[in-house]
Amino acid sequence: MSPSLFSHAAEPDPDRTGSAHDTAVPDVVAVRQVPRDAEEAFNGFTDYLHLWWPEDLTDFGEGTHMEFEGGVLTETGPDGDTSVWATVRTREPDTLLELDWVAGQDPRHPTDVRVDFSPVADGSTLVTLRHSGLERLTEPAREYERLQGEWAAILDRYARFMGAR
Numbered sequence: 001m002s003p004s005l006f007s008h009a010a011e012p013d014p015d016r017t018g019s020a021h022d023t024a025v026p027d028v029v030a031v032r033q034v035p036r037d038a039e040e041a042f043n044g045f046t047d048y049l050h051l052w053w054p055e056d057l058t059d060f061g062e063g064t065h066m067e068f069e070g071g072v073l074t075e076t077g078p079d080g081d082t083s084v085w086a087t088v089r090t091r092e093p094d095t096l097l098e099l100d101w102v103a104g105q106d107p108r109h110p111t112d113v114r115v116d117f118s119p120v121a122d123g124s125t126l127v128t129l130r131h132s133g134l135e136r137l138t139e140p141a142r143e144y145e146r147l148q149g150e151w152a153a154i155l156d157r158y159a160r161f162m163g164a165r
Helices: 038-046 140-161
Strands: 026-036 067-068 072-076 083-094 096-101 109-121 124-131
Touching: 026 140, 038 072, 038 096, 038 124, 038 140, 124 140
Parallel strands: none
Antiparallel strands: 026 124, 067 072, 072 083, 083 096, 096 109, 109 124
């Protein structure tokens, strides 16, 4: 209880009020169909991303190695430097991967990456990546544009790696 009848509410946080944080931006969504069953599609995405992830979309470039290890997605450069990209929130093999994504942004404000693996009747798998929570970033509209192009390129590489044409 307030000690005074005339106390005031706390001042609004200038970093969160009337700023870019309030700007609604759509989720980035990328969908690819790969000619593999859900188990192979999931394993290709999680266990072999160091073989297909575009080097130009890494922190360290050529010779970099990305991997999921101990619930964290990291990138290790050729000189041994390591960068954390995401923390695994949910991992349901062959079905779902959810990440608290911090790559390329302030790690205090992770965004959400969800990858769904849905079997298709012909034996292939529909892979749907959704990157949300961009309103938490300093420039959400700009980040939306950047991430939309990057995720499309990333999933194109993944799909080719998995045998899609």
